[in-house]
Amino acid sequence: MVEFFSLPDNRIELPDIDTGGRILDIGGGGEGIIGLLKGDRVVAIDPNRRELEETSNDSLMILMDACDLKFLDESFELVTSFFTLMYIHGEKWGTVFREVHRVLKDGGEFWIWDASFHIPRTVKENICMIPLKVVFPDGSIVDTGYGCRIHDQDLEDFEELARANGFEIQETSREGDTFFLKLKRLPK
Structure with a gap:
């Protein structure tokens, strides 16, 4: 039986993205939060066909693996990842970062x-849920949530991967059980 461990409600305030x-x-x-924000300027990839079929925005949707x-x-x-890395096995994160670096233009x-997970070892549940209120620049709100198999991950894991794969850290922030990381691609 699948049992859920739920983190408290979290709030994300999205900036306007102007690239x-x-x-x-x-x-x-x-x-499809980024697609809701920027519509047809977004190329949304997902390895799960059903996830793409359920998306309701104007982005171009392509069945594809980030690895x-x-x-x-x-x-x-610009490449975005909105609560996605938590679904990718940690052994593949480096591959994702290398691929993102490759498809990004210099600069x-x-x-x-994403979520910061520090789940106590006493937790018996299989899945960790993170409920979110996503606030768009126009003030509209989407109530959503994400759940994945329980594992530890934090901002520092991704900062280390960024430096090892040709990125410069531009900005970091934490809010509740979430973090934001803004990286800049360095020339090869």
């Missing part, structure tokens, strides 16, 4: 919103 170009959104299926991006080098000015940015 002028297309945005690659890794894991853009499901709620094997089918785009040419230096195709995007391009990788924006990551």
Whole structure:
């Protein structure tokens, strides 16, 4: 039987994203938060067809794995990951970061919103849930949540991966059980 461990409610306030170009959104299926924010400027990828079919926004939806991006080098000015890395096994995070670096233009940015999980070893549940209130720049709110198999992950895990894979850390922030990490692609 699947049992859930739920974190407290969390709130994310999205900034307006203005890159002028297309945005690659890794894991853009499901709620498709970045697609809701920027519409047809977003190329949303997800390895799960059902997640893409359930998405209701104007993004271009492509069935694709973030570990094997089918785009040419230096195709995007911005890549986003909105509560997606928590679903990717930690052993594959480095591959995702290398692929994102490859498809970003020099000086391009990788924006990551995700959960900080520090689950006590006494927890018996299999799945950790993180309920979210996502506040858009216009003040509208989407109530959503994400759940994944219980594992530990935190901002520092991704900062280390960023430095090891050709990124410079531009900004970090924490709010409740969530974090935001803004990275800049360094030239090869």
